[in-house]
Amino acid sequence: xxxxxxxxxxxxxxxxxxxxxxxxxxxxxxxxxxxxxxxxxxxxxxxxxxxxxxxxxxxxxxxxxxxxxxxxxxxxxxxxxxxxxxxxxxxxxxxxxxxxxxxxxxxxxxxxxxxxxxxxxxxxxxxx
Numbered sequence: 001x002x003x004x005x006x007x008x009x010x011x012x013x014x015x016x017x018x019x020x021x022x023x024x025x026x027x028x029x030x031x032x033x034x035x036x037x038x039x040x041x042x043x044x045x046x047x048x049x050x051x052x053x054x055x056x057x058x059x060x061x062x063x064x065x066x067x068x069x070x071x072x073x074x075x076x077x078x079x080x081x082x083x084x085x086x087x088x089x090x091x092x093x094x095x096x097x098x099x100x101x102x103x104x105x106x107x108x109x110x111x112x113x114x115x116x117x118x119x120x121x122x123x124x125x126x127x128x
Contacts, residue, residue: 001085003027005075008111013127018044036079040103042118050116050125060126064113065090072109079103 003026010022022044025035038044053060065072074093078084080103083096093106097115102123106115114127 001026002075002087005107005111006077009077009105009107009114012111013046013049013114013116015044015046036077036084036103039077039105040079040119042116042123045116045118045125047125049127050114051128053124053126061094061115064126065108068109068112075107077105077107 006026007023010019010026014022022035022038025031072090073087074090076083076086076088076093076096083104086093086096088096090108093108097104097106097117101117102119104117108114116125116127117123118125
C-alpha cells in the first residue's frame, strides 16, 4: 500500500468534511474496508473534481497520459483485494481495469490523473 498517495487522493478528491475520517480508515488496516465501501458506492467523492466518461475511455486516458512523464505508473485502489494496492505501468494498470471495474480507482503519478469506476450504471469518471 502507498499510504502517502492514498492520503493525497483523499485530500484532493474526497469532499472536505470527510477527509480526516477516510484518512483514519486507510491508516488502520482493520478499517480499510470502510474506505473501500465508500469507493464502491461513490459516496463522498467530490464529483466537481471529475468529469463523467460516457465513451472513448481508452482514447481519453491515452491522450491525458501523453501529457505526463513517459515512465508514469498507475496505482490501483480497489474493492477487489487481488489488485488493491498494486503499482504497475500505466498500460498494465489500464488493462487491469478492463477486467476489474466497479469500486476501483486508478491513480497516475502523484495524483495528477485519477480514473474512478463506481457502482453501475454510468459510473466512470476522470479527474479534470
